[in-house]
Amino acid sequence: MYGGGYIHDDQKKKTDSIAEDPALLAEFEARIARGEKIEPRDWMPTEYRRQLIRMIEQHAHSEIIGALPEGTWITRAPGFRRKLALMAKVQDEVGHAQLLYSAAETLGKSREDMINDLINGKSKYSNVFNYPSKTWADVAVIGFLIDAAAIVNQVANSKGSYGPYCRALERICYEESFHLKQGHSIFVYLATGTPTQRAMVQDALNRWWQPIMHFFGPSDKMSQHTETLMRWKVKMASNDDMRQQFLNMYVPKIREVGITIPDPNLHKNPETNMWEFTEPDWNEFYEVIKGNGPCNAERLAVRRAAEDNGAWVRDALRKADQQYVTPLA
Amino acid sequence: MKIKSLDPRVSRLELDVVDKQPDAVLHVQDHWETYQVFHQRKRGEKHSSVGIVHAPSAEMALVFAKEQYGRRGETVNMWIVNTRDVLAMDYDDYDVFATTPDKMYRDPAGYKVNDKIAEFKKSNLHV
Numbered sequence: 001m002y003g004g005g006y007i008h009d010d011q012k013k014k015t016d017s018i019a020e021d022p023a024l025l026a027e028f029e030a031r032i033a034r035g036e037k038i039e040p041r042d043w044m045p046t047e048y049r050r051q052l053i054r055m056i057e058q059h060a061h062s063e064i065i066g067a068l069p070e071g072t073w074i075t076r077a078p079g080f081r082r083k084l085a086l087m088a089k090v091q092d093e094v095g096h097a098q099l100l101y102s103a104a105e106t107l108g109k110s111r112e113d114m115i116n117d118l119i120n121g122k123s124k125y126s127n128v129f130n131y132p133s134k135t136w137a138d139v140a141v142i143g144f145l146i147d148a149a150a151i152v153n154q155v156a157n158s159k160g161s162y163g164p165y166c167r168a169l170e171r172i173c174y175e176e177s178f179h180l181k182q183g184h185s186i187f188v189y190l191a192t193g194t195p196t197q198r199a200m201v202q203d204a205l206n207r208w209w210q211p212i213m214h215f216f217g218p219s220d221k222m223s224q225h226t227e228t229l230m231r232w233k234v235k236m237a238s239n240d241d242m243r244q245q246f247l248n249m250y251v252p253k254i255r256e257v258g259i260t261i262p263d264p265n266l267h268k269n270p271e272t273n274m275w276e277f278t279e280p281d282w283n284e285f286y287e288v289i290k291g292n293g294p295c296n297a298e299r300l301a302v303r304r305a306a307e308d309n310g311a312w313v314r315d316a317l318r319k320a321d322q323q324y325v326t327p328l329a
Numbered sequence: 330m331k332i333k334s335l336d337p338r339v340s341r342l343e344l345d346v347v348d349k350q351p352d353a354v355l356h357v358q359d360h361w362e363t364y365q366v367f368h369q370r371k372r373g374e375k376h377s378s379v380g381i382v383h384a385p386s387a388e389m390a391l392v393f394a395k396e397q398y399g400r401r402g403e404t405v406n407m408w409i410v411n412t413r414d415v416l417a418m419d420y421d422d423y424d425v426f427a428t429t430p431d432k433m434y435r436d437p438a439g440y441k442v443n444d445k446i447a448e449f450k451k452s453n454l455h456v
């Protein structure tokens with residue numbers, strides 16, 4: 001999982017005015033235009049570095065926080081096979097966080113700083129993980145649809161310009177395809193099961209549909225400053241394009257097992273070939289970003305407790321002659 | 330105020346709701362150093378650089394690397410190298426190699442004699 005299309009940015013104005021060396025900038029842009037990758041110790045514009053750190057860091061936080069709503073169901077998974085699969089998936093998500101943190105580290109921000117910013121509420125993560133996972137069917141919806149949405153975004157980003165991020169995403173996408181399959185499997189078993197099971201998965205989709213529609217972020221009409229990021233291949237696809245692609249691929253897979261999408265206006269316009277839908281509540285979206293979602297406080301408190309409770313172990317293992325070096329790739 | 334969670338394990342921790350911007354929890358190097366990981370998929374294949382792990386020692390780095398880079402597919406061996414011990418070339422120095430692909434005298438494709446042979450065979454010199 002779990003990089004959404006929406007990347008929170010409240011520092012934008014501060015760096016907008018930084019003047020870059022025009023010759024270096026031209027060389028940098030030409031390299032990207034030729035399809036070459038940028039590597040950690042290359043010259044890069046301040047804004048490129050800042051945007052990438054922000055994006056990769058938020059992606060990493062989403063992975064590590066995303067492990068929480070699903071991890072809660074490991075002890076209550078229905079059967080040993082499902083339990084093994086869910087443990088493997090949750091472990092993958094934490095592993096993805098580590099891969100992404102290390103990609104962001106190559107840009108000069110330490111992992112400790114990133115985690116501090118996460119647990120102090122300064123740095124954001126995907127909004128979807130601020131919603132509770134009430135039943136086992138939530139595991140199905142998260143694993144199937146939120147991972148699917150994340151794959152749409154990550155496959156696009158893996159074609160981006162920054163080498164370490166692309167390499168991390170290639171590995172991540174490969175593992176995500178297992179997550180999607182296991183989520184789809186649970187979804188199908190519930191949807192084709194008893195009336196109680198069907199009702200459970202329908203209820204879960206009803207609760208998750210709006211967060212899923214939020215996942216790719218507001219419409220491109222509402223969000224600015226994507227042009228430079230697109231030219232620099234930091235952002236590879238627009239929010240609307242990714243949402244359309246997701247709906248194209250997954251609406252049929254939901255409907256084929258008789259589950260109803262809780263939006264009576266959702267349909268594909270035969271003339272434009274585009275999906276039309278009820279706009280989700282964007283005020284709620286921004287409220288959750290601000291920290292007022294149903295589970296924001298719990299997620300950060302749990303993450304903070306994990307760091308606090310692990311401190312003595314990390315301390316005991318530390319050696320006096322250690323010296324931090326920014327990773328090479 | 331304590332966190333009330335749907336997950337009884339979280340509720341049992343009796344975690345406080347964290348107010349605005351508490352102090353940093355982690356300090357520099359609380360997550361140790363980094364080690365580069367090299368992974369060999371099959372006997373006979375080469376070890377390839379696959380990424381890093383944070384670890385307090387090479388031994389622990391190997392333990393973490395097995396979890397992080399050996400969870401899928403085949404693995405027969407791994408190497409760990411402290412990032413500090415890697416001497417890397419600067420990307421700006423790549424021009425040292427810029428003309429290497431042009432050095433056709435180092436390449437089997439740089440040697441074409443079939444035309445000569447064909448010409449010779451047609452000539453009177455060929456008996």
